[in-house]
Amino acid sequence: MENWSIHELHKQSLKKHDPETAKSLVQYARILHNKKLPVVFTLKHLANITHVDYKFLHDTVDRRRELANYKMFRIRKRSGGFRYIHSVNGKLLNVQKFINMEILQQVPQHSSSYAFHKDGGIYRCANQHCEAKWLFQFDLKDFFYNINESTIYKIFKELGYRDLLSFEFARLCTTTRLPREYKKKWLYASKKLFPFAKKLSYRQSLLGVLPQGAPTSPMLANLAAHSLDIDLDEYAQKYGFVYTRYADDITISGIELPENLSIGKLKREVIHLIRKNHFKENEKKFRVAGPGSRKQVLGLLVDGPVPRLSRETCKRIDRLLHAIGKYGFESVAEHEKFDSAYGLHNHLSGLIAYVKDVDSMRWNNFSERLKKIKIKWGHE
Numbered sequence: 180m181e182n183w184s185i186h187e188l189h190k191q192s193l194k195k196h197d198p199e200t201a202k203s204l205v206q207y208a209r210i211l212h213n214k215k216l217p218v219v220f221t222l223k224h225l226a227n228i229t230h231v232d233y234k235f236l237h238d239t240v241d242r243r244r245e246l247a248n249y250k251m252f253r254i255r256k257r258s259g260g261f262r263y264i265h266s267v268n269g270k271l272l273n274v275q276k277f278i279n280m281e282i283l284q285q286v287p288q289h290s291s292s293y294a295f296h297k298d299g300g301i302y303r304c305a306n307q308h309c310e311a312k313w314l315f316q317f318d319l320k321d322f323f324y325n326i327n328e329s330t331i332y333k334i335f336k337e338l339g340y341r342d343l344l345s346f347e348f349a350r351l352c353t354t355t356r357l358p359r360e361y362k363k364k365w366l367y368a369s370k371k372l373f374p375f376a377k378k379l380s381y382r383q384s385l386l387g388v389l390p391q392g393a394p395t396s397p398m399l400a401n402l403a404a405h406s407l408d409i410d411l412d413e414y415a416q417k418y419g420f421v422y423t424r425y426a427d428d429i430t431i432s433g434i435e436l437p438e439n440l441s442i443g444k445l446k447r448e449v450i451h452l453i454r455k456n457h458f459k460e461n462e463k464k465f466r467v468a469g470p471g472s473r474k475q476v477l478g479l480l481v482d483g484p485v486p487r488l489s490r491e492t493c494k495r496i497d498r499l500l501h502a503i504g505k506y507g508f509e510s511v512a513e514h515e516k517f518d519s520a521y522g523l524h525n526h527l528s529g530l531i532a533y534v535k536d537v538d539s540m541r542w543n544n545f546s547e548r549l550k551k552i553k554i555k556w557g558h559e
Contacts, residue, residue, distance in 0.1 A: 210339040217281045219340065222347050229277050231270045239271060240350040242382045249356045249390060254522030261518060263358055264525075265390035274351060275395045283398035286338065289408035294426040295397035302536030304425045305476040305486040311421070311432035314474045314481075315442075317449060318464035319404075322427035323389040323396055324365045325458055326403045328353040331389070332373070334402050346373050346381075352395040353387030400426070407456035414452060418445075423476075429453075430476050442467055478533045488537050496530050500548045503527075508554060524554065 208218045219225050222240065226233040238244050248271045253261040267275060288296055293304035308314060319325070328349040335345035355366055366385040376383060389396040408424055411431070415422035418440055420433040431449065436442070450460050468474045479486035502511045508520035517523040531549060534542040 207339070207341065214339060215285050216338060219344060221344060225274070225344075225347075229274050231274055235270050236274065236347075236351070240347045240381060242350070242355060242385075242387070244271075245354060245356040249354050251356065251358070252519070252521065253358075254518055254525055263361075263391065265354060265356070265392040267390070267393050271351070272394070275393055278348065278352065279394045279398060282335075282338070283395060283402070286398070286402060288401055289405055289412070291408050291412045291422050292401050292404070292424050294424070295401055299425075300536050301425065301477045301479065301533055302486055304423050304430075305479040305481050307421050307423050308430055308432040308474070308476050309481045309484055309486060311434065311474065311481065312470045313433050313436055314466075314468040314476070315431045315445060315449070316464070316466040316468075316476075317429040317431075317453065318461040319427035319429065319453065320459040320461040321365070322458070323391045323400055324357070324361065326389045326400055327365075327367065327386040328388070329386055330403050330457075331399055334399065343375055343379075346376055350381075350387065352389070352393065352399060354390045354393075355385045355387045356390075357388070397426070404456070404458070407453065407458060410452045410456060411449065414448065425477055428477060436469075478530075479537060486537060488534060488541070492530065492533065493541065496527070496534070496545055499523075499527055499530075500545065500552075503552055504548065508552070520555070 204220070207220075211218045217228070219228065222236050223233050225231075226236050235244070239248060248268055250266045250268060251263055252266065253263050284296065288298070293299035293301075328346075331349035331352055332345050335348045336342065340348065355362075357365060365388050368384065368386070373381075373383060389399060404424065408422075411424070411429065412422045415431050415433075418433065418437055419435075420431050423430050429449075431445075446465065453460050474481050475489065476486070478489070478492055480489050499511065499515075502514075503523075506514075508523055512518075512520045512523040515523065517526065527549065531542065531545045534545060
């Protein structure tokens with residue numbers, strides 16, 4: 180059914196439904212078709228499209244497979260504490276990949292958002308701030324966990340999908356499996372939000388949040404932050420500034436600070452807009468760089484006409500690669516106080532990713548050296 184033309188769909192719908200219902204189905208399909216989004220009518224239809232058992236999808240939506248669908252591991256943050264990563268298992272991974280590639284990647288992004296899509300990137304983001312005299316940087320705290328299934332439901336609904344299917348999409352893209360210390364903080368009761376789900380006996384005790392590590396989470400986070408991007412972009416333009424967001428990293432820059440705007444006032448007003456859009460600022464990560472000071476955006480120096488790598492970043496990558504090549508991931512992870520060898524590998528891969536758009540020769544060198552180092556864990 181997903182490959183039928185609108186005309187053929189109308190003909191087939193008339194065989195099974197009354198004219199009014201058939202017309203409604205065709206109108207629904209046309210809205211999605213015009214947005215270049217896949218036409219999905221029901222959860223059973225999604226099961227057919229993705230070749231995944233309907234019962235599996237229903238049980239996932241009903242929150243009966245949280246332990247089976249997600250494995251959690253933690254990696255130590257350089258700033259202290261841990262980041263929890265969700266590894267998506269089996270069939271759900273395939274369904275999330277379909278949702279991400281066929282739906283989410285087709286949705287236009289705000290021009291100030293540079294993460295997780297083909298038109299973005301670290302280099303392009305940093306390039307917007309080159310040769311700025313003032314740099315103001317904010318960080319969104321617990322970015323993914325701040326976005327729950329109620330917000331995700333609204334995203335799919337606004338794209339044109341039906342109420343119930345939007346709810347089911349939201350459940351397929353969120354989880355209630357969190358570390359114990361996070362559950363009370365982020366999982367909220369949802370009894371009155373989805374009355375239509377009650378008719379089908381779906382469990383509604385908790386609102387799930389975006390799992391960090393799922394293929395759908397990055398783009399859903401971008402879409403959830405769209406209104407924030409609009410507000411902060413308008414705010415920046417009011418003062419002649421430039422605004423960008425790369426995931427949870429917010430940067431505002433300008434050539435000069437207007438007389439009617441102090442650093443304290445800017446900070447208060449930006450935080451107000453962050454909270455207004457239901458996010459939270461990380462107070463510890465607010466940074467200001469004024470005239471004459473060193474300026475970095477996403478690890479790249481922006482004091483010249485184009486972004487460039489810092490000497491410290493290159494030295495750190497080179498030192499880690501040398502040490503790991505000689506002593507192995509496990510020993511170096513312990514020495515560098517990482518929670519695991521996998522966490523160190525993830526950190527190093529992220530550092531090398533910074534290099535890709537800035538210095539292709541150096542990136543090739545680092546990547547090849549990393550590939551030659553044997554790892555002792557596998558990927559499911």
